[in-house]
Amino acid sequence: MQLDVELKKSFKDFTLDVAFSLSSPRTGIFGPSGSGKSTIMNLLSGLELPDSGFIRLGDTVLFDAKRKINLKPNQRNIGVVFQHAHLFPHMSVKKNLFYGYKRIKLENRQIDPEGLFKVLGITQLLSRDVSTLSGGERQRIALARTVLSNPRLILMDEPLSALDEGHKFQIIPYLKNVFNNYGIPMIFISHSVLEMRMMTDEVFVIQKGRIQRHSAAEELVRKSWGSGLESYVNLINLGGATPCKDLFRYKWGHINFILTEPAEGEENLFELDSRDILLFKRHPEATSARNLLQCTVTDIYSSGNRVRVGLACGNEHLIAQIVSESVRELGIEEGAMVVAAIKASAFKKIF
């Protein structure tokens, strides 16, 4: 699916002026509060009228100021998930879900509801009253309702920001499942670097109504010193574990990791704080760290007295954060060989 956009919109004290084309089906729009993220969503979905420009989705022109084309929101076939799930409070989950579905033309009902409910893990919630649901459950219902309308594109406007950290991480696998199962392209808005990294492949960075940068999500995170993140967090997807004495062995490419945490199923996402990776020039003689990896330094980013060191361990990549004094002492430069030491307890399970 191709989306090409060129839009201008002025409010009293703010002007949005953006032009972009999506090349990835999982794209993020990232920027600080007031930068114009929601305005872009509102223009794309047809809730706001642009002053000028065009929006093309595949071969359909949704808006073209010059040609005076402006499809109504319900003609655009774009689904929107907002920060707060707008559900009918007096109806059951099932009634909420089928309220819109029944109004969809038969030929457009291409999503099997039962299958979708399984993918989103909401089958057991169907008879519940909406008022009894948690925030994360409500967002999954809102997403199900959007997907049932069989949209060509889903816009997610800060869908996780109203959730606490625990619920946020619980819902992310469901969002990914929907994407993996139905392949509906999505634009994900957030000012969280971590969410960008987990939910998107490429990111448009917007500031003061203009697109400042277009980069891979991973690149954004690696360079996001100024975003308030104290340190970089490595996200590591590991399969099932085998017990190893009283610890657990996981495979990561050709590497074996020893962790304190057991696996739950065949997909386990762990975070590893870049500050929890110690670097040595040579293999240390004796250490309490259970994981010692021979790595090549690939990148070095400095900010003040802190330095992020990109490491290649075979085909896998990690980022360590050390202080600039250590960089000098260890003679760390691109291409240098180092040994990374990681404690078994440094891996924290997200889901």
Ligand SMILES: Nc1ncnc2c1ncn2[C@@H]1O[C@H](COP(=O)(O)OP(=O)(O)OP(=O)(O)O)[C@@H](O)[C@H]1O
């Ligand atoms: N209808 C409107 N009338 C006047 N000003 C508006 C209107 N909608 C948005 N704005 C202004 O446009 C600017 C961008 O708003 P927008 O909601 O797009 O930002 P955002 O990046 O989504 O912010 P946040 O992350 O806080 O939601 C803000 O200064 C906002 O006050």
